[in-house]
Structure formats: structure tokens, C-alpha cells
Amino acid sequence: MHHTVRTEAGPVEGVPCRNRSVTVFRGIPYAAPPVGDLRWRPPQPPPRWEGTRRADRFGPMCPQAPTDAAATGVDVPMNEDCLSLNIWTGAPSAADLRPVLVWIYGGGFREGTGAQPRYDGENLADKGLVVVTFNYRLGAFGFLATPELSEESEHGSSGNYGLLDCIAALRWVRDNIAHFGGDPDRVTVAGQSAGAGAVNFLALSPLAKGLFRRAIAQSHARYARDPELRYLSTSYRLPADAESAGERYSQEHGARSVRELRSLHWRKLVDGHHSLDASVETGGSAGPPLFRPVVDGWVIPTGYDETYAGGLQNDVDYLTGNNLDESGAIPRSMVAALRTGRRTVRPGSPPVNVTLEQHVAAARRKFGPLADEFLRLYPARTDDEAARASSSAARDNSRISTWLWGTDWSRHATGTLRTYFWTHRARAADGGPRRASHGSEIDYVFGNPAGGTGAWTEEDHEIARTLSSYWVNFTDTGDPNGSGLPHWPAFSADEPGVMEVGAAFGPIPLADSVRTEFWIRFFSTQQPW
Secondary structure, eight states: OOSEEEETTEEEEOEEOSSTTOEEEEEEESSOOOOGGGTTSOOOOOOOOSSOEEOBSOOOBOSOOOOHHHHTTOOOOBOSOOOEEEEEEOOSSTTSOEEEEEEEOOSTTTSOOTTOGGGOOHHHHHTTOEEEEEOOOOHHHHHOOOHHHHHHSTTSOOSOHHHHHHHHHHHHHHHHGGGGTEEEEEEEEEEETHHHHHHHHHHHOGGGTTSOSEEEEESOOOOTTOGGGGTSTTOOBOHHHHHHHHHHHHHHTTOSSHHHHHHSOGGGGOOSSOOBOTTSOOSSSOOOBSSOOBOOSSSSOSOHHHHHHTTOSOOOEEEEEEETBOTTOOOGGGHHHHHHSOOOOOTTOOOOOOSHHHHHHHHHHHHGGGHHHHHHHSOOSSHHHHHHHHHHHHHHHHHHHHHHHHHHHHTSOOSOEEEEEEOOOBOOTTSOOOBOBTTTTHHHHHTOOTTOGGGOOHHHHHHHHHHHHHHHHHHHHSOOOOTTSOOOOOOOSSSOEEEEESSSOEEEESSOHHHHHHHHHHHHTSOOO
């Protein structure tokens, strides 16, 4: 492709990747800098520039507390002028119109950047996609709600600026991606963890209607009655709670008005500690991050249950699943270390039970009158048995919950639906125990493990080829299947099963029928979200 491409705000010049057939365009503004009076407002169109803009450098990451995760391999500055996107394309000309994958990073709505090397789109572009990553506002910048901010809004809404950024990026893609050889009618929005949460919220949002045809949510599409939904990245707030939390936040930062808050330097608004929202009853010790999306009647009109019951969601093709060693499930090789370590509750992180005492106490708290039945189904007499039983329960919970989500989702939707369970235990970059941990599938989708693919075995390469092919095919047609790939059956509300991907590829049962029936009965006692 010609390295200079026009956009609505002016021409941009990209640079060739290591693979010379792929061009990358870095740091293209998709919205005006959300600074000064635009802080805590919906994103505005980017200002036009004179001449050709060199798109050779990633834009700054949005303000966030410094973390090891943000630091790994990311060499970009941090500031509030951060609403930029990056494009990888191998299209030989604008006439090519390839399927487009728009990736939303995870990080609990608190951290992350589209410049993270794990999300480099070169390999997927080589397989025929146009890949887009972007930054969206995080923490208080992305999700602060106050009564004054709501009053200022013509929609009476505040607290969803990060999601509005995602919608603005999708609008930019719709209006500009054809110049980069991307097909605006074949856009898939994809993400992992909080990125998957954002995908789920975008599927609820009328503002995103028509901006994407398919959705990939890697970890956590959960049933509306599953208490896990309340602390994972799928958790939302109601306006009154969000506004009162925002008022407390303003007072803690010495501001009596939004005007005073806007006058503070952004560094004053980045909190080193990650605030936990302890006001949500989650059935356990876990809690969601304080700053997260709001069911505001505008960006997100209603919660999951009401949306799906009325068939009000955006009718898109969906691919979603969970991982073997997440949601509180761990491999045996990690149990001993977790018993000795002191653990603090991180927002959005599940409880991990590795002793008999923890297993029993967690069951009593979560299941109440059904606790004895749960402990018969997931029995333990020793600490080691308890760690295994607790992990087994967490895995059953996640698979059954996603299946029930799919049953609700597909009741009024006509798009394709596929679900997966990722089981490959990869070698840890730090030499720790092998596990199919939260986010470990990303390396196989994009083909960018930390330290490069040199440490991969032939099995790892083969898994990556298969997994990325599924993702490419789904982005292209809505069906992950293709020649030479193990068959991935469509979701069925009548047959409780899921597609295993990773250690093996093929359909597997959800859980045994007695345990499945127990979880369905337990969920029926819970308030729907």
C-alpha cells in the first residue's frame, strides 16, 4: 500500500513493518485532546492538520497509575492528549477492502495502552486483516460521574467517557478505514478482560449500533444472574451510586466544583492506589474497580437482563469464552506459593481459595442455604483437595454462566454465536508455573509473546496458527471455521457444550449434569443484573 493515506483531518504517512508487505500507521488522533474544558466531556472531532502527518510513533498513553503491566515493553510518554489510534494494513491498495479488527485493551478500566507490544497487529495484517488499536480514557478521566457533570450533559449523563471514546474510535474507523484498505462494513470489535467488558457494553449501546458487525469478548461474557458479573470487568454502576462516589472523589481532591476539578493538573487526579468499590454485594470478598461504566439511560440504556429480554442489543455475530486458569481457578503447581503469600484484594480480581477453611467459608458466604449441597458436589477433606475443588467449581461456574449468557443473548439475536474454553498452559515468561492464565490466549491470537516466538515449541506455533486462523475467519465471515481447522460447532441453547481451544481443539461438555443443574438452580435465586 502507498505509505501516505488521506483521513478526514489530513493525510498521514505510515512506515513499513519488519514484514515489508505490512505498513503501520501509529498515533493518528481520532478525537480532539480531552483537556481543559473538554476533560469529562464526550470526545470531539480531531482538529485538522496542515501538510502530511508522520504516523511513525505511538501517541502517549492515557493517564494511569504506574504499574508493572503498563511498563512492560511500552516506551511511550503519558499525558492527557492521548486519544490516538494505530493501524496495521497489508492491503496493496484502498480498493482491497479487507476485514477490520478493532482491539480494545484490558486493564480493569484503570490501565493499558494500544501501544502494548502484545497487541502489535503485524502478524494478523499478514493474514489478511486490517488491525486497529487505540487508547481510551481510564480511571477517573474515563469514568468519573458527578451530579454537576450529569447536569452539564444534554443527556443527563456522566461517567461513560471511556466508552464514548471507544464509540468515537469506531466512528473514525467507519469514516476513514476504507483509505487503508479496510472494509467499513466488516468491522469486528474485540477485547480481553476490561476490553471484553467494553465489547459487551458496546453491544448494549444504541450509540454503537451499525458501527461493528461482529464482537469478540475474550473472558467474561456472563449470565445476568451470576454474582461474578458484579466484580469482573462486566460490572456496571447505577447513576446515583456513581455520582455519590464521584462527589466523594471530588472532595478528596479538594475540589468544590467541576470547574475546580478541571483546573487541576492531570497528575493530581491519578491515584496511586486502585480504588475498590466495596458497595457491591458480590457473594464474596471480591469487588469491582470504583471507576467503571454506568447504566446511564443514554450510552447504556439498561442492564444485561432487561436488554437481552427485550432483544434490545445490537444484533452482531459473537465469539466469546473463558480460560482454564482464571476466575479464581489455578493449576496445582501454584497452590503452595499462594498459601504462603499475603494477598490484597485487587479490584476486579476473583478470590482464590487454597485451604479447606477458605473453601468452606467462601461456600457458606456465597451459597447460603445451598452451601451444604455445593460442598457435597465439590467435596474436600484436606487443604489440597479444597484447592482442587475450589478451582473445579470456578471453572464450572464460568463455563455454565457463559452458556446461560449465550442462551439469553441468542433468544432475540440472529447473528452467529461461538463460545470457547482456552486450556493451553503456556510457559510463563518469568519462569513461573505453566498456566492458561487470564489473558494468556492473547499471545496466540496476535503471535507476540513476551521475548518473541523463539521460546515457543512447535506445539505453541501450531496452536497460534489455529487460534489466529479462527479469529481471522470469524472477523472475515462471522464463522471461525475454515479448511484444515478442527470444526467449531455453533452455540446451542439445547445442548450444553463449549469448544475447547488450546491444549486440544474440539467440542467438550460444559460440566456434569448434576453440577450444571445445581448452578442453574443457584443462579435462579440471584437478582438479575
